[in-house]
Each structure stands twice: as structure tokens, then as C-alpha cells.
Amino acid sequence: MHDFWKCLVGVFWLAGTLAPHTATAAEPEVVKVGADHYRGTWLEIGRRPMWLTDGCVAGYSSYHRGKSPDQVIVEDGCRVGNPKGRLKTVRGTGRILDFDSDKAKMRVRYPLLITFNYWVLYKSPDKNWFISADPDMTNLWIYARTVPSKAKLKTMVRKASQLGYDVRRLEFPEQ
Numbered sequence: 001m002h003d004f005w006k007c008l009v010g011v012f013w014l015a016g017t018l019a020p021h022t023a024t025a026a027e028p029e030v031v032k033v034g035a036d037h038y039r040g041t042w043l044e045i046g047r048r049p050m051w052l053t054d055g056c057v058a059g060y061s062s063y064h065r066g067k068s069p070d071q072v073i074v075e076d077g078c079r080v081g082n083p084k085g086r087l088k089t090v091r092g093t094g095r096i097l098d099f100d101s102d103k104a105k106m107r108v109r110y111p112l113l114i115t116f117n118y119w120v121l122y123k124s125p126d127k128n129w130f131i132s133a134d135p136d137m138t139n140l141w142i143y144a145r146t147v148p149s150k151a152k153l154k155t156m157v158r159k160a161s162q163l164g165y166d167v168r169r170l171e172f173p174e175q
Helices: 002-018 150-162
Strands: 040-047 056-065 071-080 087-096 105-109 115-123 129-133 140-144
Touching (some): 040 150, 140 150
Antiparallel strands (some): 040 056, 056 071, 071 087, 087 105, 115 129
């Protein structure tokens, strides 16, 4: 009987260590964006490195209307190796989770059951660039309608830092 209890405790311990952990920090604040935010092409200026984007430069995200008002068709793309390299794309279907309010939270489902949450944390007053992250601030992206000047890029990075992101983790692929 003693072995039974040891085994049971072991099972509960293992289940606790394998269970998904929830963030203890408060979720980041989002900003209000209009539905027009999800139209057209945004250039990926900065990002946290991840295996999905290894070797990718000149990244972008293009948004198009979906079948319903809260649906967005997303095409993410980049060039392999250099800005003139082979084009690599992936398409997904996004759903604006807070469509009736801020329109700042979008969940995108890509092929192979890959899902990302993108929350808009900041949008510039001129609406030409924005910062988005996942809810736990593990991944962060800086997007713009055009390639920014060095001074503008410094402003973008400073804003990401003010939002609480460790900007030392960002990379800035060639455009």
C-alpha cells in the first residue's frame, strides 16, 4: 500500500510539472485600432528570433478581409537569405477576438495547427507603425508601412522598451 501512495504522489507531481503554466504577471494593455488596421501590407521591422523565421529577411504581413467582419486573411512572408532571395510565405485565418471593442487582439491559425495570438500594444499617432506581442510578452514584433529611418527605428525600439519588453532580444532583419 505504501508504494501505491508514493506512485500516486509521483503522478500528481509529474502532472503538475507538465501542466501548462499560466503567467502570473498582468496581461499587457492593448490599444484601440480600427478595422482598417487589418488591411494592406505591414513590413516586419523588428522581431524576437524564432525557428520559424530563421534565415528570413524582408518580412511582411498582408491582411485582407475574411468572410465575416471579424475574420482576417493573413499572409506572412519573407525572403530567404537576402531581400532578393526566394519568397517564403504562409497563410492563415485570423479572428479579431475583441471585435466589438478595441479590435486589438487577433488569433491567427496557420497550417499544421500552429496558432499565434497577436495583440496590438501600441500604434503610432500617424498610424504608420505599430508594436504587437503575444499576451505573455514572449514574442514581440514591430511593423511599419515603410522602412523607417535610423532615428524612427530608435523611437520604435524605445517604445517597445517602455512597454516592458527586453529589446536586447530583438533582431532587425534586412529589408
